[in-house]
Amino acid sequence: MRLILITVQFNFQGKHLKEIHTPAIQKLAENWGIVIHPLESVISSVTWRPPDIDWTKSNSDGSLSIDRAGYGAVLRNSDGKLLAAAATQESSLLSINVLEFRGILQGLKLARSLGLQKIHIESDSTTAIAWVQGKGCLPWQAFRDHFAMLSILESFDSWRASHVLCEGNQVVDYLAAWRDFPGIT
Template identity: 30%
Template sequence: MDGKSYLEDGLICRIKAWFKIAEQAKQNSDLCSPPSNTHRMDLQVGWKPPREGWVQVQTDGSVLGDSLAAAAGGLIRDRFGRCLDAFSCNLGVCSITSAELKGATVGLERAWQLGFRAVELNLDSQTAINIIKNWQDDDHQHGLFASKIGQLLTRDWQVEVKHVFRECNYSADFLASKGHCLPFGTHYFDVCDPHLYHWLLYDVMGNTMTRSINMMI
């Protein structure tokens, strides 16, 4: 994990992560106007640790433009923000929702394998969360992933599935973007990518960003 070539790869992944964040922010700003009975409210949002005795699994998916080149990534963190495990996946070609669900599947499987039994799963995709919580049909286009997650959730452990804003999920976003730079398949990191520590430190220092949301009047 030493050497110039590795550092260059990490820098490329960080740049891609920032471009992805910027592109998605622009897409959000281009959405249709909110209903007339709402108003915009600014919130300061940032990473929040899991409660004592729990670990946090943060996952994310990434799809590069029209190519549909897909990747996913995630990490397991303790309540002090330390990275206990991390992974990136190159998924080939699939939809962004499939990538999000694949990341959640790998993250939960990894947490179980490592012996954690109180897990907070964080995703910034409300669509993926809705599928996880409401899945009933194996024939659904995302039924394979949803079924696997459903099976994981029935095991003898505690899992809470939570939606978080993208501004609270930069570490997972970085690892998902890193997946585009790796060979096809899932890659686990015994020693976390040194570039990941930038985002871990960003979180534990209590940094926040302004998020505008629609509030009902």
């Protein structure tokens, strides 16, 4: 007797087959009387989206490699116009989450220095966004940054924080990893 091991994932509630690896699986399901309705893949385009009118969006990111660490922030208005950008290389190798959080703080400092009042914080780090929203457990390396962030947030009329997929955060992703960024522009 020949044993054939086939990996199949079922969504039992909807009786949908998520993955069909071979035509043999299709035939096997038919023999068992199972109707297969393959789920369609949904492909969507992810791009940067401007903030609401009268708001500024601060996109931030952290970068960590074997020999360096850094973070950056980019501020743009509702027309997509670049207002400011900054990147910082970190001398000590911190966790990527702390670097992501420092990128958020850097964006907030830029926004405050420009006298902006409505800021939409966006990061591809769900952990850093959770910390901004007061959720999760901060590591000790982020305590001072967290208190600074709270103080800065009080200076804005309104703020919000949301997660964005990496593809919607590409400009600042590049900036955070740039080794020789000239500073604030």
